Amino acid sequence: MKKITFIIMTAVMLSVTFSCSEEFLEKVPLGATSETVFYNEEGIEALMIGTYGIISGGATWEVGWGASIQNWTYGSAASDDAYKGSEIGDQIPANEIERWSVDPINEYPGDKWKLCLGMGVNRANEVLLIIDLTEELTDTQRQLFQAEARFLRGFFAFEAWLVFKNIPWITEETEDPTLVPNTEDVIPYIIQDFEFAAQYLPSSQSQPGRPTKWAAKAMAAKAHMNVLNYSAAKPLLDEIINSGIFTLMPNFIDNFEIANNNNDESIFEIQANVNDGADCSGNAEMGIGLNWPHGSDIGMCCGFHQPSQNLVNAFKVDANGLPMFDTFNDVDLANDQNIASNETFVPFTDVVDPRLDWTVSRRGIPYRDWGINRGRDWIRRQDEGGPYLPCSKPFFYQSERYTLSTTSGWMTGNNANNYRYLRLTHIKLWRAEVAASEGDLATALLHVNDIRDRAGNEVVMGRVLIYELPPSVYPWGAPGDINLNLPAANYDVQEYASFADAAYALKAVQWEMRLEFATEGHRFFDLRRWGIITETLNDFATADLRIRNFMSGATFDERDKYQPIPQPQIDLQPDVLVQNPGY
């Protein structure tokens, strides 16, 4: 090779290098897209689905269990319904919530804030913005989209209000969300969103995940009920009841079975599904992913959210099949605390409301189709979480395992059971509450008795005839160990003959709500709006020491009615966000 040839080759190569550098340096992200592609019907729909995608509060690992839509921490473990459960050392932020000693740096409320405001309201506003920017829509389409997005915005804002009360109200028109203070009452705005949604949403939806106008009205009523605006709630409740669209399911348990997802009683459900290809079945109710039976025969993760003894006692009935308002907690319903599984324990010595054994799984009682609950062997740590299995309403049947429960990940109890966020029972009992407040005892009695009438329709069957439950008993014991033709326990639930006065009626309504909605994450908020939370919970903590000394020293104060605004967010918006009083 001649030198000159080499030089020419080199010069040519170098000039190539220089000429292509501009294009060469352009690299666009793979698998992502920019905003403009959403300016059409399909785009709005895609972002809308993206907003529904986090409605269960289970956007793990983006947020933790403190964001669950089922509010098992703030609404249930912080109330007299349930304990955090599991072991004391696990998930210590939940201990603070249970013991009403939440520090503003606690990550659980931080997650709720993030989910509701950072993700929920923000995504709904994003959808609303893009609806505005999309020209090709007809007015009807636009209103329908707006109604759906505003329902979602109101929904997330209301969830945040429940937990924090003092939240900023941010809309698609807010120029800088970071400057909006949290000092204004947002309930009116939330209700406006639901009213708008009620106006434009259809009466029924072919896709059960979407809200109808009735769901919007029910949400508005729920918001009114939470600020005790009975007069505003009443017409909405009546409208829903009188529409005739919704009917009570025949049995109480129907509302907690996968087979009855989206049923006749449902007004708005949070959809759950499994094995759809998402990691760890991420579209199930991951926010309650820790709340499944731990250890022994069933063995899932991780034994959280165990019912309290106080709740179990509340299901006791008197000789007339009615609740024992004043004496229910004087003596504990027989339980197997400290009794080994292979030692003798007789489960059915008391008469109870049959809803107990659908809500709580206790020793000696068949646990759906999983077998006889064997007691202490089935509990992660009885001395720290009490003698009951994790709250069983969101659970599933063994026959559904792996087809309707997850096959991947470590939260192996995740399943396709929807969370009935709003069902006719809510509407009827709220209506009863309104009636009781008005002294309309007949209406209150009607609705409460409808619920109680249904409660007796189906009871847990299968009475154990053996009182020692070693491993060999699982699942159903030897032939003759259980009589499947007998009710598992002594059940009785009767209708009230009448309400003596408004106060009694209110008490009866409140009691019915507790029994009907137990462990569904509403109890704390109900006690709060009824104004009886402080005494109720402090009494609970004291009496509870009988069985579980974890609450020793815990006291419920005025400030504990709401969770603290997350400190890291206050740090970021120091002159904008104000901490809730007392923190």
Next chain:
Amino acid sequence: MLFLLLFGFAISFAFAQDRTVTGTVTSAENGVTLPGVSVVIRGTVTGTITDVDGNYSLTIPDDAAKLMFTYIGMKTMEETIGERSVIDVILELDVFGLDEVVVTGYATQIKEALTGSIATVSSDQIAISNAPSALGRLQGQVSGVTVTTANRPGGQAMILVRGLGTINDNNPLYVIDGVPVGPGNNLNPNDIESISILKDASSAAIYGTRGANGVVIITTKRGKLGNKPKINLSIKRGVTQATNQYDLLNTEEYGEMLWMEARNKGLVPGTADINSPVYFSHPLYGNGADPKVPDYILPAGAMEGDPLVNPSLYSYYDYLIQKSANTNWYDEMYRNGILQELNVSVDGGSEKASYAFSGSYLKEEGYLLHTDFERFTFRNNTDVRFTDWFKAGQSLQVAYIDEHGWLTDNAEDSPISYGYRAQPIIPVYDIMGNFAGSKAPSLGNTSNPVASLIRAKDDGGNYFRILGNVFAEASILKNFTFKTLLGYNYGQWNGKNLTLADPENSEPNYIDGVDLSSNYSFQWNWSNTLNFNTTLADDHKINVILGTEAIENVYRWTNVGRDQYFSTQPDYMQISTGEQPPTASGSGSEWALFSLFGRANYDFMGRYIFEGTVRRDGSSRFGAENTYGTFPAASFAWAIYKEEFMAGTSGWLDFLKLRLGWGRSGNDRIGNYNSYSTYSTHGHHAAYDINGTNTSSIVGFQPSARGNTSVTWETTQTINLGIDGVFLNNSIIVGFDIWQRTTEDMLYRLRVPQVSGTATPPFVNIGTMENNGFDLELGYRGSAGELNYSITANISRYTNEITKLSDEVDEYFTTADTRQVEYARATVGTAFPEFYGYIVDGIFQTQAEADAHATAADGYNAPGHYKYRDVNGDGEISGDDRDFIGSPHPDLTGGLNIDISYKNFDLNMFFYGSYGNDMINYVGRWIDYGMFFGGASKDRLYESWGSPHLSNNADASLPMFDQNDMSQYNSTAFVEDGSFFRMKNLRLGYNVPKSVLNRIQMRSLGIYFQVTNLFTLTKYSGLDPELHQPGGAMGLDQGAWPTPRQAVFGITFGL
């Protein structure tokens, strides 16, 4: 640049007359002739090599001025040719390598003439350590460089050059034979000729936006022209053992601890009335006044003779029978791992071409069951001198890695962590020989770690890499050399992870599944450099290099998984044979860089040396507003000892040089797409089963990232002042550098209030960070008769401080958060990172003392609990009372090498230490404080407040064990002094003497015996103070594999 190049071409050149010079090269030390000495015409690539008798013959052009003679271990010598046709030279021994050729960016330099701060490590130094990663072998060998290595088999190493220049990616740039690469363990350390570490910006600025964290340049071995084939064979075999385990309670003590805990909670074990509020019982240890170890844990608490334990009842997995045990899980998991390594290399060359081949095999079995690492490498370097002005060559490296087992490190789900998470009462196997586990009540959520190690034996992955270059180099004109190099680097990873049913555990999995991951990256780079080299009037040496470089990188990944298999044979478990719907994900990224650079070096009489560098980089990662960045540097060196006024010092001073450097370099690791705002789909964060199907969902979109179109590189400015000296007849060497690094435009992901959305906010160039420090190297070499010895030590120090994060003065961010507790954060005025938590002022001894103190959560203030300091003085203990409570950054780190040789024996001892760094013993949260009910430390029973074993509660090292969760919050109680001094290596070798070798016709034969990690002096209570944990969780010990001890026997053959 192009103009300059063309200008250069335009200069006409004359063909010179050729003549021949011959001569012999001998050694000054013993007078023997030296074969293989490189003889090159200065300023050209024309040259030859001396033959076996030390003779050479070289045809030179008429205008050739000087010949350079270079030989490893000897001082380079320059001879003016003049009219001579015979030039004999005597080379002197180069004690401290001042004449060695140092690889710098895109060029080489003589060490003596360096102006910047460049550390070098030779192949001899690299050969001593056993670390599988070449980078790991740098630990303690050079100053200013912090090296940590993971202790799992094949453990990767991480390097920090002079502190942390950023809160983001602090990895230096690695360049192997001109090809930029990432850090890794896929290079055969035996292939390395030398490693240069460009520590300051005056040397690293030539790498522009990639040089801010330092540059590590690795050069592999090449053959030499005219050398006979040299065959080297080395074999190494040894044993790897674990050196430490947590000191945990045995089964009986564990029961005692449970009873103590119950009493601490106010319960009264032994109470007969089951309904009494102080009644206590335990599902396994009974309900007596004292714990009783049962014979069986499944059925819970059963005793021998109980009909329930009749083996005929056993049914897998519904009715398992497990005896109680006293298991030391570490003893069950640990084994003696075998280490073996085989290396073969051949190199040599003819008159025109040289070659080097090598192959190696490494197998490292971990000290945990079924953990192993295998590496195969193959390398070939070839150089061909086609004409006296043109040469070309190539480098090729192929590496294949196969690793297996449960290799998780420094995490609560590592095998080391499961060793403390499992209670001792659990046996390894049940009565029928199946694995036992935590299924019995009160055993927490652990799994059986031995079972997990065995089940994971087929997990793992393999990695394939092919890396290399082709290059051509031409002396196109007199004094001009042009080089073009095309590099390539392809890596492919295939991983497999099986999830096998573990029905013996409390949170079992019954579904078998497979996850496969696969990714590849391909990168090419093309660099062109023109080197101009001349000496004017004998005293003025000028060297100019101009260059261009283009790099493009493509990365793609795919993961698939599937559950439920008919058979759990690993061969059966394929994606196609699974029964559930598969999961799949995948994506990728790309980046590109285009650069122009130049460097000029002017050397006056070897006394004053000036150097200037500039690089202009354009990067696809930068926003449209800031595509190009320019990085200048300047440095100066002054060889003081050559000055006439120093003449009087020649009796004791052999060498003294001052260096001063300044420069700017950049860090482009800002993510590939930081300037783009994007929306993306997500399988569950943006998907919903809107149709209520139970088993499928519709996927939507979510806002995923917000872009910053003005984003650009981080700029680090370095000032370096160095002094190098050799004293007392070449017996003492000192190198000292004092430096300052200031990073500006440091990228910080502004913490956006959540109310404006949780899409990933963009990085903005806003922060600043400062590092100061010094690097000190000392060496001493002496002899007494046939005893030769040398001691070299290096000490490094850096201080790191964030001087700005954002426009908010009190901006901070959490850098480590585990199990809902914040461990470390960073803010202005702190290093990155520092530990953050409460300050413990002792333990409350009396109720009066507790009542008088600021109140913590309801009921916390009680005797036996921690007395947290009320930092803000508001009378309450809350999150606001946390403060910075320790720093993982050492005050000093240092290495010490002692080499002694006597006759044919040689001994090497290597020590490494770190002083003044804190650690957080996160494992304590499990074993001391009972975050979960797993294994418990001896301290929990014997040293906690209120322990019956403690004569005085004031001596308690832990608070009362009543499982109060507040004691688990991060505090000074978890912070420990992580200083240590460790003997890393002891190696004794014997080389067969020449007389014997000649008889058996071998070039060399050596044997050695080596032991690593002989002893450690430390106060740290965890398993190992030497923690491989980069980034924001630095110093947070979450259950890392402790450093193994290896005893190795090796033989080296040379033919």
